[in-house]
Amino acid sequence: MRRLRVGLSRRLKSGLWRGVSVTAAMAMIALLGLIFWTVIKGSLPAWSWSVLTTPTQGLAGGLENAIVGTLWLGLLTMLGVAIAGIATGIYAAVYAPLWARESILFISDVLSGVPSIVFGYVGYLAFVVAFGWGFSALAAALTLTMLSLPYMVRNTYQSFAKVPIHLIDSARALGFSRARTIWSLMWPSSWGGMAAGSILALSVAMGETAPLIYTAEWSQNLPSWDLTHHSVAYLTYVVWTFIQEPYPQANALAYMAGLVLMLVIGAVSFGARVREFGRAR
């Protein structure tokens, strides 16, 4: 007869695994804490509420233009990514013949491995120069869209492919068209995955620097809401350039920009989590 009590070695082993995984989780939290600590400490000299309400002036001033610019670019990008990514993902999951589906997924995997600066350069050559839009919100948002599209395509594809085949079969057997099946049955259960995909794409986009330097340039002013021919400010620019300046107040502003960016991205992901959590119950 098998012993009912778990043997000592089994208990030791499971205790060990537990220990390892708890340690790893703690290490991750500690790392996040360290990052926050560094950023907060660095940004303290620049802290005042007016940082949020004044634009940058030279190497000083506040971050209003950059914050609004980042949100503006993020919004445009999310729009582009959602439309293009969902359409491509649905095509791959539902309509595409096998070879087309595999090609889309392959290309999307390759794209997600391309360095972002390459996207910046391509975006510069295509949108800024060839299309003649100049440094602009549209050029930047389209570049960010290309860059974060793979995440959206993957997520959409996977959440649509997860819909059980017997459900689709019974919809077909009832005479549902494909469009109807997608809209009434697949869309509702894929919604969570698509939302997660666009939020991931949004955070990736907002955290980028290199492609924006090529396409949005930089501006001391609030975004003009013109889609073309007006450069746009964004937080990562401040992080990237101001940190290299020899002036302490510029460095502090760079840290502050990093902190704000982390908080914005954190808030967005947290919002998505809360939704997921609500769904799970």
Place this chain on the structure above:
Amino acid sequence: MNQVLELDPYVGETPAVGLRIEEISVRVGKHMVLEGVSMDLPGGKISALVGPSGSGKSSLLRVLNRLWDGIPRARVEGAVWYQGVNLYGRGVDVAAVRSRIGMVFQRPTPFPKSIVQNISLPLAVHGYPRSEIADRVQASLKTVGLWDEVANRLGTSALALSGGQQQRLCIARALAIQPDILLMDEPASALDPKSRGRIDDLILSLRDAVTVLLVTHHLEEAERVSDRLGVLMDGRLQAFGPTQELFRSAPEKVAQYLRHGSGN
């Protein structure tokens, strides 16, 4: 033009329409799934289809409402005649075919929606006027004996129903759009004996109103409910005829199968 199946309003009083299956073969790649199957499903009668696992029973049902369409490497040859129209002829409206020839699967497949929506959605898809939908939902739930059980929770998720209830909901969903023919693929095999009995009774109650083709593993079930019996082996129809006659006398191979059953 006569090849196009038109969606006339359903006339409930006309005798149920049958189906003629003519030399149907199905190939998936090089694999022959069905070979030269011909049979007449008489209108308003219950025909049962039995045969060993893998003999092609489900595959034949999938032929009849064109579920093989769009399956990579699958080819269907032959003809299926319904009201003078070959369902595999040119210009046939597949959605219309499927609205006239319904299907119930082995596992209950309710949509992850409310009980009402499971039935109202197909009704809406097929253009039933809004004002009729509530009545039709109620009528079809009554037909399958589910109304009393769910009347006070129509808005709750269909996934919360028991397996037997889910399957009856799926039958109600198929019946709501008033098909002439109902294909049932082992509809009771995933259920407990009591729910199984209810499904059998339900099938019997459809006689005359609907033409039924029932796939089953249970020979006793086939014997109890069916007027006609077909025996499929290795993709070929070995026998097809009045159920009682077949059980009395059949070709040796078939008789052996009918005596000993498939064992599952």
